[in-house]
Amino acid sequence: MKKKMIMLLTISTCSMLALAGCAGSTSNTTGTTSSATASATVSSVSTAAADSQIDTSDLFSDRDLKQTADLNSAVYYTVKSSTDIHITEAGVYVLSGTATDVTIYVDADSDAKVQLVLDGLNLTNADFPCIYVTKADKVFVTTSSDSSLSVTGTFTKDGDTNTDGVIFSRSDLVLNGTATLTVSSTDNGIVCKDDLKVTGGTYNITAGSKAFEANDSILIADGTFNLTAGTDGLHAENDEDDTKGYVYISGGIFTINAGDDGIHAVSVVQIDGGTFTIKAAEGIEGTYIQINDGTIDIQASDDGINAAKKSNSYRPTIEINGGDITVVMGAGDTDGIDSNGDIYVNGGTINVIGNSTFDYDGNAEYNGGTIIVNGEQVQSIPNQMMGGGRGGFGGNTGMNGNANFGGNAGMKGNGNRGNRQ
Numbered sequence: 001m002k003k004k005m006i007m008l009l010t011i012s013t014c015s016m017l018a019l020a021g022c023a024g025s026t027s028n029t030t031g032t033t034s035s036a037t038a039s040a041t042v043s044s045v046s047t048a049a050a051d052s053q054i055d056t057s058d059l060f061s062d063r064d065l066k067q068t069a070d071l072n073s074a075v076y077y078t079v080k081s082s083t084d085i086h087i088t089e090a091g092v093y094v095l096s097g098t099a100t101d102v103t104i105y106v107d108a109d110s111d112a113k114v115q116l117v118l119d120g121l122n123l124t125n126a127d128f129p130c131i132y133v134t135k136a137d138k139v140f141v142t143t144s145s146d147s148s149l150s151v152t153g154t155f156t157k158d159g160d161t162n163t164d165g166v167i168f169s170r171s172d173l174v175l176n177g178t179a180t181l182t183v184s185s186t187d188n189g190i191v192c193k194d195d196l197k198v199t200g201g202t203y204n205i206t207a208g209s210k211a212f213e214a215n216d217s218i219l220i221a222d223g224t225f226n227l228t229a230g231t232d233g234l235h236a237e238n239d240e241d242d243t244k245g246y247v248y249i250s251g252g253i254f255t256i257n258a259g260d261d262g263i264h265a266v267s268v269v270q271i272d273g274g275t276f277t278i279k280a281a282e283g284i285e286g287t288y289i290q291i292n293d294g295t296i297d298i299q300a301s302d303d304g305i306n307a308a309k310k311s312n313s314y315r316p317t318i319e320i321n322g323g324d325i326t327v328v329m330g331a332g333d334t335d336g337i338d339s340n341g342d343i344y345v346n347g348g349t350i351n352v353i354g355n356s357t358f359d360y361d362g363n364a365e366y367n368g369g370t371i372i373v374n375g376e377q378v379q380s381i382p383n384q385m386m387g388g389g390r391g392g393f394g395g396n397t398g399m400n401g402n403a404n405f406g407g408n409a410g411m412k413g414n415g416n417r418g419n420r421q
Helices: none
Strands: 026-029 033-035 074-078 081-088 091-098 104-107 115-125 130-134 138-145 145-151 165-169 172-177 180-185 187-192 195-198 202-207 210-216 217-220 224-230 235-236 246-249 253-258 261-265 266-271 275-280 284-285 288-291 295-301 303-307 317-320 324-329 335-339 342-345 347-355 359-362 364-366 370-373 377-378
Touching: 081 091, 104 253, 138 180, 145 165, 165 172, 165 180, 180 187, 187 195, 187 202, 195 210, 210 217, 210 224, 217 235, 235 246, 246 261, 253 261, 261 266, 261 275, 266 359, 275 284, 284 288, 284 295, 288 303, 295 303, 303 317, 303 324, 317 335, 324 335, 335 342, 335 347, 342 359
Parallel strands: 026 081, 074 091, 081 104, 091 115, 104 130, 115 138, 115 145, 130 165, 138 172, 145 180, 165 187, 172 195, 180 202, 187 210, 195 217, 202 224, 210 235, 217 246, 224 253, 235 261, 246 266, 253 275, 261 284, 266 288, 275 295, 284 303, 288 317, 295 324, 303 335, 317 342, 324 347, 335 359, 342 364, 347 370
Antiparallel strands: 033 074, 370 377
């Protein structure tokens, strides 16, 4: 049977118009330059499944994956309270010191690549981002020594722009490095209006709303993430193009405590690796959710993994091809694995504990892997909606008599994935 294949195009960078307005006094003095060169390490990226939902062939550049900056000709700044820094040219800029009410502005040419090296930088602002990117091709934020960024009050707008993140970028943003970045925010932690990539470093983020937010995509190759969010831990959403707003993860260690969703994408969530401990109302939510590998532990009070129709470009689907997944549900009207469309289990180990372990509105196929429901291994995918609790289309009670939803005798056709060869 032919397999359904939906591929997302990688997102090209869009140039944005520069925004006007500077808070407090400003400093445009060129910093001290240095000819020193730092060594570089490169983190690896997992190879995605051949029929992955996202085209992973060219997501990360070599520079994205390099965890240290080339400090040849780097410019050095030591921050001073109430004095902003304006960066208008491509290059590497090393930032250090402790100060209050300082914004690092990046407003460079649309083809400029700017690298900000946080070398023991500690900023506390009252109401405006610590790092504000209005224009560039790509901006790297690289941690070389432990640093902290904080906004303690209500964010103020920059004209019509709702600058609601401690780091706020209108251009592509890459986070990497060898140290820890601690972010505290009354609203969002890190916001990118384009593509947001993380390839290394440790991120301790406490946010009143979202820890990470991006318009086009969140792409993670590696890193350690300790996220406490009032709403979502990772959130990708583009309200103008619902083929975008996707999340791809191939590695990293994630500890997420969220008031709403641990991981949320309007279009696709694809997980090819990583270790996840998620405690949230909903653990993972998207329209198409594909899990190919990784160790995922979810405690949820609503749905553990939820495929809902957030995008008109995809059919709600949960596809599990590998990994070790444990979902523990709270009491009440909750579902462990819930799809408003289809569920395909082709591999991996799935352990669901709760009153309603699986719930789906469309087709279900169990082609491989191990499913454990409330401590017992099953040979079919139960359905709370049509079967209730731990019952459903199992044994001889399936829709086709002995040809129930288990094994290779599941419902096929209509262009769905079916068996994977």
